[in-house]
Amino acid sequence: MINETLNSKLMKFKPFFQDLKKDNHFYRLGKPFETSQKKYFYDTGTGKIFQINENVYVVLSCLFDCDDFDSLLELDMEEDTLESALQEIKECIDEEHILLAPPVTCFSGPHVSALENYLQYNMNQLTLEVTERCNLRCKYCIYQDSHNDFHGYNNRDMTFETAKKAIDYTYPRVEEEFFLAFYGGEPLLNFKLIKQCVEYAEKLVVDKKLGFSMTTNAVLVTKEIAEYLVEHNFVVLVSLDGPEEIHDENRVFQDGSGSFKHVMRGIKHLVEAKEKNHSKDESGDTLYFSLVASGPNLVEKYNKIQDFFDNTEWLPKPVTVNASYVSYGRTAEEYLEPTSLEDKSYREDKSIDPLFSWSVENQRDANTDKKLFSNGQMRKFLHMIHRRDIRPLPMENYYFNGCCVPGSRRLHVNVDGNFLPCERVGSVPFLGNVDSGFNMKAIQNHYVNNFMEKSVEYCNNCWAVHLCTSCYIDCFDEEKVDLSYRHSGCRYIRYLLDQSLSLYHEILEHDPESLMELNEIIAK
Template sequence: MNSYYLTELESQLLNNLFDKKEHGDIYRLGKLFSTESSNYFYDTGTGKVLLLDDEIYKIMDCLFDRNNSETYESFINQSVSISSKSIQEFIQVVMEENLLQAPKLNKLYTYNHYENLENMVDNNLSQLILELTGKCNLRCGYCIYNDDYIYNRSFNNEDMSQTVAKKAIDYANEHSEKEVAITFYGGEPLMNFGLLKWCIDYSRKTIIGKELTFSLTTNLTLITERIAKYFAEVPGLRIVCSLDGPEEVQNSYRKYVNGKGTFSEAIRGLKHLVDAFSGTENSISINSVLAPPYNYTKIESINNFFENLSWLPKDTNISIGYAAEDSVPNKEQHIQELSNDSKYKTKQGSINPLWIWQKGQTEINEKIRNGSNSIYASAAEESLLKIHKRFIFDKPKDFYPFNGCCIPGSRRLYVDTKGDFYVCERVGLSPSIGNVYDGINLKELRKHYIEDFSNLSSEKCSDCWAIRLCSQCYVNCYTKDGFDKNAKDQKCRVQRHAAERELSFYHSVYEKTPYKLEYLNDIEVY
């Protein structure tokens, strides 16, 4: 059997790629993925995506299929039926487009995480999050503050004092630049409504010459007509409303301490807010949690509920996601019940009914944002944006950002009831980075959230093709003592599956209805 005729340079390049395969180093250089009609390759080093014809796909498959035992010698001796022309085209594209050359990771890095960190922390605080209280009038079945959830604090009876709140607001004023957002958190922040009002009044009096905005997340049950009208009079206030859907869905998990369902009071509270904010765009959004059972019937019932809520303003931003891992008893059992039904499985084999449903809705609707209150638009947009706005270089760069991490102590600063500083309200148990009395402890911040995160992540990240598409941040990667490498490593498979799924989703939309993606150009990503 004759071998292919290759120039010395072509032979050297191909031999080098098969050598990388033999040593397991090729798999970090990119990823093959597919849509219903086409095969593609994502290149790690450049961020470019190539549409592959059948011949080029065979070559790529020889290189990237872990179950394919093809070697350089067997390949050039035509053990795979590929034309010489296709091989030469493949090599030419690799050389001209600078593919399969991603540099090895040195460290996770951005300028703002290292050289400019002190300046960002001192002068560019964007969001202050105040834990007004540890109290809540509900005991939702999936809440991360329940006693059974070991990764976070439990509910408590502590309220933030006015002294702590004042010092936190003064800190934000001193360490922010042109804009500052103040967010009220709990517990249920309305359990300390008096302090909430005081914080708004004090902030508006003292933060001068900056764009000042406010936000809070509420379970809605304590919203009265009077409170709603007050909120509507506060300039720049946005409210995230926790509401899971129709009565039977809401009441199955979102319950009072005595076990009574909350739907009636929550929907009444939402109506008060909608009436009070009438004519004000984007002031109200809704966050829903999907808890077991996970099936399309339930998802459709939630979607129909919001779409048919006639008094809810059209195109209200409604986000929905699964309950936090380990927050729901027997969650794995619920997922296992779906494992034998192929309609709930992604291409990667994971059980993900919400994603599959949202993807289907994107395909059948004329626009992503179509003027309805569907629960698919927010998640679809987020996934498409991630690919649309990805890093793309002509030549590979030795630049690998901090996964999905923000600048700790700058993008947001979480202040608990005692006045201690943390990087985020979502991170859970984690090392403090200061307090309202002494300010930021830059040494502790650098150690736990820059050096440890980068150094202890590097082993896994350096071998991962999805390193520039990874959205894993500090959430669920820490204990109160510091970075938890094992916890973060467990997220890697989920992140790779998500990246592959999103690449396929984006290019499927691009193939069939590219006009749906055009509006993404106008969205800024920070």
């Protein structure tokens, strides 16, 4: 440890580093991370990543964890070693322009510069909530009355008049591809409306690519329905939690009985219909699965789920699964500084995302047909690192994290005809409705100006601001921006990005060729 008397050799660096910090925080400027063998540093401003030695790693970690230059004097490090590490960092700053990320004062992008243009000419997917009814009563469903952010179970259906207005409004604003998605409740409870919409859209869309999709529990999928969906090239996302014993824990009928056998029967109809009509479809995979994990014994369940997908021979291989955890609704909380003890404890807790940890521990050869059921999600995490912006100088502009241009890429229309950013949001301000169209004033006010004003305070403190995938979910109540709901999500995203940085570089060290498949992913 360095003597309590401030050493002049080391103090000569203090003004330089304090100037980097300015009136902000060291930890917003980058992120030290490590693999099992090496140490690295991610620079916020440029997106560059450097391999660094142990001493530089210790110094940077100390600066970012303690947010104070004088904390370096408490390190168990020889003066000459510390001085050498500081000199190396300074030289890299001068040569590579790192640790110079400008403060976040506003966001840039089409939200600000081209909002009306995007909503007029750049729409892509329309999702219709064709019913609020459901034939199941899944124990963790977000539509339960106990959930604080979504409507409860209702008996309301969308009318064809409302659906037609939504299609008519959206179609002229689509440039090349128009995707029409059906959502619920359980959408097959209003299959009549789905068929009406498909027939109408196929007559209307003659000069653009048209596609259909549906999210369903598959209980009501008959042979005839499956053949209809395949005939019209539907992409189908089926809710399936794995083998019977796991699936039936939560996905139950109103009388409490399990739905597994009914779901599997529906899936089999879809698979058989696809095989029967294989020559008619050249678009690739059309069957995907959505899985919700719950309970204390998740590792044991993941193993059983993997065995289920591996050994159910008639399921398509490899399967693509979107796995998530139970949503308990919005919870307001205070913002925790990244240097707080609570945040540090959170970052070091490997149980925060058990699926991520399980996936890392059970990695399979990239060439095998039997992928981990979580492979799709892991590729998304790795892709966030792979496709990051890398610049020679610090980037001047900051964008709206992972927020879409609301209503552009994906527009959700509820049974009443009100516009929402997507089907995943709960109580948020409406974007407009099928009768009056987009409410540009409300969108500009809530989703651009107010959101940006509230967000920059926290984004300015965050090393992950250029990598962030946080969107409008959990950022609003019914009338206004309320970021107290988002703080836990921000902490979780930083955790995932930290883990993803380490995993990406672990793979880069041992099997770099396997990362090349990430070049084929198109970010949406």
